[in-house]
Amino acid sequence: MNASEPRTILEARGLGRRFGGVVALEDYALTLREGELLGLIGPNGAGKTTAFNLLSGVLRPSTGRIRFAGRDVTGWPTHRIARLGIARTFQNVRLFGDLSVLDNVMAGLHARWGAGLVATALATPGQRRREGEIARRAQAALDFVGLGALAGRRASDLAYGQQRLVEIARAIATEPVVLLLDEPAAGMNPSETDALADLLRRLHGDLGVALVVVEHDMRLVMGVCGRIQVLEGGRLLAEGRPEEIQRNPAVIAAYLGSRRGAEHAHAG
Amino acid sequence: MTAPPFLPGPKAALAMLGAAAVVAFADLYLSTYAVTLLSLVMLNVALAVSLQLTNGLTGLFSLGHPAFMTVGGYVAAILTYPVRRKGFMMPDLPDWLATAQWDLLPATLVGAAVAALLALVVGIAVLRLKGHYLAVATLGLIVIVRVVINNLDGYTRGGLGLSGVPRLTGPWEVLVFTLLTVGLVWRIKHASLGRAMMAMRENELAARCMGIDAFALKLLAFVLGAFLAGAAGALTVHLVSVITPGAYGIPLAFSLVVMVVVGGSGSITGAVLAAIAISLLSEFARPLEEGLELYGLSQVLVALGLILVLRLRPTGLFGSREPAGLGRPRFSGGTS
Numbered sequence: 141m142n143a144s145e146p147r148t149i150l151e152a153r154g155l156g157r158r159f160g161g162v163v164a165l166e167d168y169a170l171t172l173r174e175g176e177l178l179g180l181i182g183p184n185g186a187g188k189t190t191a192f193n194l195l196s197g198v199l200r201p202s203t204g205r206i207r208f209a210g211r212d213v214t215g216w217p218t219h220r221i222a223r224l225g226i227a228r229t230f231q232n233v234r235l236f237g238d239l240s241v242l243d244n245v246m247a248g249l250h251a252r253w254g255a256g257l258v259a260t261a262l263a264t265p266g267q268r269r270r271e272g273e274i275a276r277r278a279q280a281a282l283d284f285v286g287l288g289a290l291a292g293r294r295a296s297d298l299a300y301g302q303q304r305l306v307e308i309a310r311a312i313a314t315e316p317v318v319l320l321l322d323e324p325a326a327g328m329n330p331s332e333t334d335a336l337a338d339l340l341r342r343l344h345g346d347l348g349v350a351l352v353v354v355e356h357d358m359r360l361v362m363g364v365c366g367r368i369q370v371l372e373g374g375r376l377l378a379e380g381r382p383e384e385i386q387r388n389p390a391v392i393a394a395y396l397g398s399r400r401g402a403e404h405a406h407a408g
Numbered sequence: 409m410t411a412p413p414f415l416p417g418p419k420a421a422l423a424m425l426g427a428a429a430v431v432a433f434a435d436l437y438l439s440t441y442a443v444t445l446l447s448l449v450m451l452n453v454a455l456a457v458s459l460q461l462t463n464g465l466t467g468l469f470s471l472g473h474p475a476f477m478t479v480g481g482y483v484a485a486i487l488t489y490p491v492r493r494k495g496f497m498m499p500d501l502p503d504w505l506a507t508a509q510w511d512l513l514p515a516t517l518v519g520a521a522v523a524a525l526l527a528l529v530v531g532i533a534v535l536r537l538k539g540h541y542l543a544v545a546t547l548g549l550i551v552i553v554r555v556v557i558n559n560l561d562g563y564t565r566g567g568l569g570l571s572g573v574p575r576l577t578g579p580w581e582v583l584v585f586t587l588l589t590v591g592l593v594w595r596i597k598h599a600s601l602g603r604a605m606m607a608m609r610e611n612e613l614a615a616r617c618m619g620i621d622a623f624a625l626k627l628l629a630f631v632l633g634a635f636l637a638g639a640a641g642a643l644t645v646h647l648v649s650v651i652t653p654g655a656y657g658i659p660l661a662f663s664l665v666v667m668v669v670v671g672g673s674g675s676i677t678g679a680v681l682a683a684i685a686i687s688l689l690s691e692f693a694r695p696l697e698e699g700l701e702l703y704g705l706s707q708v709l710v711a712l713g714l715i716l717v718l719r720l721r722p723t724g725l726f727g728s729r730e731p732a733g734l735g736r737p738r739f740s741g742g743t744s
């Protein structure tokens with residue numbers, strides 16, 4: 141892994157966020173390399189989602205800086221951060237509920253491929269080409285996550301686990317450089333979780349996306365991630381390879397032990 | 409299916425021919441009253457569909473259409489007004505306006521553009537705010553526009569209103585405008601732009617995380633809706649030949665919102681049908697209102713109709729959809 145280190149794509153230093161008196165995240169640091177698969181774990185309320193909200197520009201940090209490909213993007217509006225190539229999913233699924241599954245993914249492609257008002261009004265050949273491109277890419281992303289056959293269904297009619305996959309398809313259709321997944325396995329049954337692990341490996345292996353995965357399912361995290369960060373009470377508790385994390389006494393005390401996750405982790 | 413670019417597809421062409429046939433029939437065989445009524449119904453269709461863009465597709469809550477109609481109507485009327493009567497009716501006009509007597513088309517475009525400009529200013533001020541600021545701001549705008557026009561009496565004749573506006577609008581002009589409006593909103597809805605708008609309506613945070621510039625898109629939907637409303641106002645004034653500061657007010661804003669909601673937020677077909685039904689209902693309630701001296705009866709009927717539809721079908725007649733068969737084929741990898 142240390143042989144020829146790929147360049148750093150997403151970097152955070154001293155990142156912090158307060159909500160009134162609550163310190164949700166403090167002095168968080170991240171160095172994410174291109175194509176890396178990083179796990180972010182920690183007990184409830186540890187600040188994992190807050191870290192994602194800061195990295196994706198949903199929230200502005202109270203302290204610290206964020207750099208993308210060497211460029212300081214701290215405080216940029218959400219849509220501009222997204223256009224850099226940082227895509228995400230949400231812990232509480234956020235689909236465009238009334239739209240079809242395909243339209244959900246196609247809507248995600250608007251920023252990059254959508255035609256403007258005049259071209260749309262005139263239905264110019266260029267606009268039609270873009271529409272075709274959007275439809276093709278959306279369908280390919282749905283096929284990649286295994287939902288190709290459900291393209292015409294209304295998004296909110298799908299089972300919860302499938303909705304999570306639609307979110308992933310919507311995110312990967314944009315060909316992100318960095319993908320932040322917030323508890324992708326939540327609400328999935330064991331066989332769906334296995335399929336998800338396979339999907340994450342393919343995302344990482346075939347598409348070379350740099351992934352950060354927040355997840356409570358230790359078997360999944362330990363099984364797919366090359367490196368893991370542990371948060372507790374808003375602070376980074378440990379960082380390292382899965383084996384190191386599983387042996388780390390502070391982590392076991394704070395998190396794995398309490399959840400009996402250590403055994404699961406060894407099993408995976 | 410590969411229809412040539414720019415032109416409507418076969419189904420749309422058929423619908424357009426159907427509408428044209430109705431107008432031709434009315435124009436040839438029906439009374440002036442009926443033709444005017446038909447024109448007003450078509451204008452309501454255009455207004456409802458343009459509001460569908462702003463409110464239904466994008467999920468904004470604008471009540472501003474009457475204000476934009478009033479602005480578009482007055483601006484266009486001042487531009488087309490006969491020069492020989494301008495000195496008397498509008499003594500404060502600067503020379504270049506006092507001596508101008510434009511045609512309907514440029515006057516309508518300028519009226520619509522001024523309405524759009526007004527929407528741009530209001531939109532920039534309030535569309536970044538979360539919550540119901542737009543509803544409150546556009547409601548206020550209706551009142552402000554009325555007060556301003558009342559007080560600019562050297563340009564507008566104030567509360568007396570402008571009468572004797574040349575009757576430049578006929579059913580054919582209205583038909584063309586309505587078809588253009590419906591076609592434009594239809595194309596937006598069934599293209600990436602419309603999907604982005606609906607995505608924003610469904611979940612703004614997720615849309616922003618997908619790179620959609622929510623503020624810019626809302627501004628576009630609001631300003632474009634205002635442009636179309638301004639044009640509708642301009643055409644209406646040249647159809648009925650008068651305009652007063654209060655002609656288009658809060659009751660109209662209410663009726664238009666009802667058309668959008670009853671038709672189904674986001675459904676163009678729904679808005680068209682609801683606009684036709686509600687316009688005709690209001691018109692035919694009028695003799696009743698006069699006969700029974702129950703003024704406001706039509707508003708009450710519209711409100712009752714709204715409650716009824718919301719009880720039976722909370723998402724309106726069509727939800728956000730178009731009836732099957734009217735939509736485009738979805739999975740052909742392109743659009744027809």
Ligand SMILES: Nc1ncnc2c1ncn2[C@@H]1O[C@H](COP(=O)(O)OP(=O)(O)OP(=O)(O)O)[C@@H](O)[C@H]1O
Nearest residue numbers: 159162163164183184185186187188189190191231
């Ligand atoms: N928008 C907010 N307003 C106020 N407090 C917040 C907000 N978001 C998070 N917090 C608080 O910040 C802390 C960290 O929350 P966060 O959601 O980041 O935790 P988490 O690690 O994602 O937890 P979980 O595993 O339950 O999802 C919690 O104490 C939470 O209550």
Ligand SMILES: [Mg+2]
Nearest residue numbers: 188189190231
């Ligand atoms: Mg969380």
